[in-house]
Structure formats: structure tokens, C-alpha cells
Amino acid sequence: MKRSVEERNWLEQRNVIVCRCEDVTLEEIRRAIAQGATTLDELKRLLRVGMGPCQGRTCRELLARELAEHLGKPVAEIMPPTFRPPAKPVKLGLLSRMVENAPRGDEGSSLEGGESR
Amino acid sequence: MEYELVVVGGGPAGLSGALKAAQNGVRVAIVDRQEELGGQLVKQTHKFFGWSRRGAGIRGIEIGRRLRNAVLAQPHITVFTGTEALGYYPDNSLLIEGPSGVSRITGKTFLFATGAQERMILFPGNDLPGVYGAGAVQTLMNVYGVRPGRSVLMVGSGNIGLIVSYQLRQAGVAVRAIVEALPQIGGYAVHASKVRRLGIPILTRHSIKEAHGKECVEGATIWELDDKFRGIPGTEKDLDVDVICLATGLTPLGDLLWQAGVSMTYVPELGGFVPIYDENMETERPGIFVAGDAAGIEEASTAMLCGEIAGLAVAAKLGKIPRHRFEEERNVLARELAALRSGPLSSKVRTGYERIRALVQGRRGS
Numbered sequence: 001m002k003r004s005v006e007e008r009n010w011l012e013q014r015n016v017i018v019c020r021c022e023d024v025t026l027e028e029i030r031r032a033i034a035q036g037a038t039t040l041d042e043l044k045r046l047l048r049v050g051m052g053p054c055q056g057r058t059c060r061e062l063l064a065r066e067l068a069e070h071l072g073k074p075v076a077e078i079m080p081p082t083f084r085p086p087a088k089p090v091k092l093g094l095l096s097r098m099v100e101n102a103p104r105g106d107e108g109s110s111l112e113g114g115e116s117r
Numbered sequence: 118m119e120y121e122l123v124v125v126g127g128g129p130a131g132l133s134g135a136l137k138a139a140q141n142g143v144r145v146a147i148v149d150r151q152e153e154l155g156g157q158l159v160k161q162t163h164k165f166f167g168w169s170r171r172g173a174g175i176r177g178i179e180i181g182r183r184l185r186n187a188v189l190a191q192p193h194i195t196v197f198t199g200t201e202a203l204g205y206y207p208d209n210s211l212l213i214e215g216p217s218g219v220s221r222i223t224g225k226t227f228l229f230a231t232g233a234q235e236r237m238i239l240f241p242g243n244d245l246p247g248v249y250g251a252g253a254v255q256t257l258m259n260v261y262g263v264r265p266g267r268s269v270l271m272v273g274s275g276n277i278g279l280i281v282s283y284q285l286r287q288a289g290v291a292v293r294a295i296v297e298a299l300p301q302i303g304g305y306a307v308h309a310s311k312v313r314r315l316g317i318p319i320l321t322r323h324s325i326k327e328a329h330g331k332e333c334v335e336g337a338t339i340w341e342l343d344d345k346f347r348g349i350p351g352t353e354k355d356l357d358v359d360v361i362c363l364a365t366g367l368t369p370l371g372d373l374l375w376q377a378g379v380s381m382t383y384v385p386e387l388g389g390f391v392p393i394y395d396e397n398m399e400t401e402r403p404g405i406f407v408a409g410d411a412a413g414i415e416e417a418s419t420a421m422l423c424g425e426i427a428g429l430a431v432a433a434k435l436g437k438i439p440r441h442r443f444e445e446e447r448n449v450l451a452r453e454l455a456a457l458r459s460g461p462l463s464s465k466v467r468t469g470y471e472r473i474r475a476l477v478q479g480r481r482g483s
Contacts, residue, residue, distance in 0.1 A: 004345055004346060004347040006347060007346075007347055007348060008239075011239050011240070011241070014241040014327070015241075016239050016240065016241055016243065017243065017244045018239065020237075020243075020244050026239065055372070057234045057370070057372075058234075058237045059237070061236060061237075061368060061389065062237060062238075062239060075383070076383035076385075077383075080375065080390065082375075083372050083373075083375035083376045084204075084376065085203055085204020085205070085206075085212060085376060086203035086204055086212070086214075087201070087202065087203050087204060087372045087373060087376070088201060088203065090203065090214065094214070094218075094219055097218070097219070098219055
């Protein structure tokens with residue numbers, strides 16, 4: 001649903017949360033945009049939006065609309081952030097087991113695929 | 118373990134694709150995060166429309182049960198339930214996490230039928246317990262037999278909002294109102310009239326202003342919207358509700374497609390970013406197919422048909438069926454699909470698919 005400027009200002013004042021996983025408010029997002037963030041990847045790195053349990057499935061569109069509004073672009077031109085494995089948060093124990101169980105020379109068993117670390 | 122086809126998502130599209138491929142001799146693996154196959158069908162207690170051969174008059178749960186039984190009886194299909202696909206890698210492998218831990222499976226081809234995610238909207242109090250997506254309410258009631266609360270405000274009058282409102286009433290939960298930001302009701306008239314006969318008001322040009330409550334939802338304020346979707350001060354109404362149910366639309370779930378480097382494009386009529394794919398449901402990465410809501414938000418009957426087309430195309434690509442037999446059968450399915458999409462209610466998705474067709478043709482021509 002489209003929101004008017006007045007309404008969005010009102011939402012900002014009311015401390016509305018956009019990223020529920022990381023508790024990031026509209027005000028914080030707008031501040032980051034005002035300070036020069038122009039992409040979803042930048043917002044992610046600055047604020048951790050979209051990095052929680054739902055991996056941005058809830059807030060991604062809302063963030064894109066906010067960016068589009070400020071940049072005067074259609075939402076179609078706001079590219080989503082980079083998608084990397086894992087597609088959902090996993091336990092660290094799982095990652096360490098993968099490394100332990102990886103056969104020698106099978107770098108592919110690490111999460112990064114091609115690279116071994 | 119290597120399979121000829123790895124299907125990600127065991128909903129109507131994925132199961133139909135897996136079946137069609139397996140029936141033509143393809144060795145298939147299905148990966149699904151839920152314990153039970155069927156996707157959204159497992160909670161759809163309403164009857165389907167359309168054609169009788171395509172499940173019209175049958176409840177969604179029953180369609181899901183039939184697909185599931187057919188899949189489980191099919192010796193060419195290996196099923197990984199309770200298993201999440203974590204990552205797609207360029208060596209055609211998929212990292213999966215299931216009951217027996219983490220492993221990698223590879224596929225000669227892939228069918229991503231990963232479905233959709235629900236849209237969220239912004240309003241003060243939108244993070245209070247008691248604010249649900251419509252899908253969650255349906256799961257609670259129809260799968261687990263749990264009522265989400267005693268009194269509901271439904272936001273959104275598309276088919277999901279209307280159907281869930283009806284089911285809430287069937288479960289003995291009050292629905293105070295359905296608010297719709299647009300000037301007209303989004304869903305089918307048949308669903309809207311059922312809801313209205315129960316006395317549930319559908320308020321168009323209305324939206325939620327805010328949710329109230331300290332620890333959880335204790336009430337909601339709605340208001341009227343003007344032509345520019347601005348709330349009109351002075352039109353506020355307070356509703357005594359403990360549940361706010363958001364049925365504000367779906368958007369395709371394409372995380373793994375992005376990971377796989379499939380070309381994507383933004384098509385508002387199909388719900389957001391969707392993969393670019395041809396008439397065989399194959400994306401621009403050869404061997405990667407899509408079907409169902411992940412390829413564009415639509416409904417289960419068309420999802421099943423698109424899944425079948427994809428499954429058939431996989432069989433042809435792997436040389437399991439001769440080209441002419443594939444084309445014959447594909448054309449029958451394509452005609453059926455076009456007929457299902459021919460009604461006035463499908464004009465939006467038709468526009469969306471035309472955009473994708475035009476993109477594909479433009480690229481072929483260049």
C-alpha cells in the first residue's frame with residue numbers, strides 16, 4: 001500500500017519498527033538514507049536490517065519503498081541486497097561440523113562453496 | 118547424491134512438477150521445509166473453482182492429499198521433508214539441512230517452486246503480539262485447531278483476507294471489520310458475498326491507523342482514506358480487537374533464484390521481482406526451472422499446471438521423451454493454462470506474463 005508523505009512522517013514520529021528481527025525503526029532508516037545510503041546493501045551494513053531470523057523477507061519491500069521515495073525512483077529500480085548462502089540463520093555448531101566432516105580437498109563442503117577458509 | 122531433477126518446494130507447483138517428471142522416467146528429489154508435503158494446500162479448507170478435472174469443487178486439503186499420495190507412491194521420487202534448502206552453488210548443488218544434519222545434493226536440473234512470502238505494512242504497534250499474517254492465522258486454525266484470539270480486524274480484502282475472515286467466523290472468532298485501502302474489494306465476488314452474509318462489514322477506502330496495547334494487541338483504530346491514500350483526520354473508529362490479521366498481499370520468494378544468478382525482473386502485476394522464464398518455465402540459466410508463486414503470484418490451479426509444464430520440459434531436456442511428444446503434451450497443458458487465465462479476474466496476471474514474454478522475445482531477437 002502506498003503511503004503519503006504526511007503519513008510517513010507521522011509513522012516516523014511514532015517510532016514505527018520496519019525490521020522486526022533487528023528492531024530497526026523508520027526513523028533510523030530515514031536517518032541512514034539522509035546520510036547518504038542509496039542501496040539496500042548499504043542499509044543492511046549500516047543498520048543490520050534484513051539480517052535477522054527472517055533474512056529480510058518481512059522488511060525488504062518496505063525498505064525498498066523508502067529508498068525509492070527518497071531517490072525519486074520507481075521501486076523496480078531498487079535492487080535487492082546480495083543473496084548469499086545460508087538462506088536462513090544456522091547454528092555455528094553446524095558450520096564447524098561441516099568443516100570437520102569435509103573430506104580433504106573438498107572445499108565445496110564449506111558454506112562459501114568455491115573458497116575454503 | 119545426484120538426482121536428475123531437484124525440486125525445491127513441495128507445494129502444488131513443486132509436487133505437480135515432480136510427478137510429471139517422474140512419470141516420464143526422471144529421477145527426482147523433493148526438498149521441503151515442512152514435515153508434510155502440500156505447501157499452502159494443507160490449510161486450505163475451502164473448495165476450489167475452475168474446472169472439475171483441475172480440482173474444482175474439491176477442498177484444497179484434499180487436493181494436497183491426492184498430490185502427496187501420488188508422490189509418495191512414485192518410486193522415482195525421493196522426498197526430503199523437514200528439510201531446508203540453505204544455498205545453491207554453481208556446481209549445481211544444493212546445501213540442505215534436515216533431520217539428519219547438513220548435506221549436499223546435486224541435480225542435473227532444478228525446479229524452484231519456493232512459493233511466496235506475505236507482505237507487511239507499517240503502522241504504530243505493528244510489532245505487537247497479536248499482529249499476524251493471514252497465512253499464520255490459517256495455519257493456527259486449520260492445521261493446529263487453535264483460535265488466534267476472540268476478535269479480529271482483517272486488513273486486506275483480497276481472496277486470502279475474505280477466505281480467512283470466513284474461516285475465522287466458522288471457528289467462532291468475531292471479525293469486526295475487513296478494511297481495504299482501494300476503492301473496490303480485491304477478491305472474488307463469491308467470497309465477498311459469503312462474508313457479507315455473515316454480517317462482516319467490508320470497508321473500502323479504509324486502513325488501519327494504529328494498533329493499541331502494552332504487551333499485546335488490545336485494540337485498533339481504523340480510518341478512512343482519501344484519493345491519495347491519506348488518512349482523513351476525524352474519521353477514526355476504535356475497534357475492540359485482540360488480533361490484527363494482515364492479508365496485504367504476497368510477493369514471490371526468490372532468494373535461491375538470486376543466489377543461482379537467474380535473471381530477475383520487477384513485475385508489479387506478479388507481486389514483485391520474478392525470474393525471467395520461457396514458455397517451458399525454464400529461466401535464462403539453462404536447466405533451472407520455476408513454477409508456482411515463485412514465478413508470479415497467482416493461485417494453486419495455475420501453479421499445478423505450470424509445475425506440470427516444467428516437469429515435462431525437464432523430461433524432454435534430459436532426453437526421456439521425444440521432442441514431438443513433449444510439444445504435443447506441452448501444447449495441451451498450455452491451452453488449458455491459457456483457458457484458466459482467460460477470465461476478467463486474471464487480466465492483471467495476464468499483463469504480468471505478457472511483460473515477461475516480451476522480455477524473452479526481445480532477448481531472443483537481439
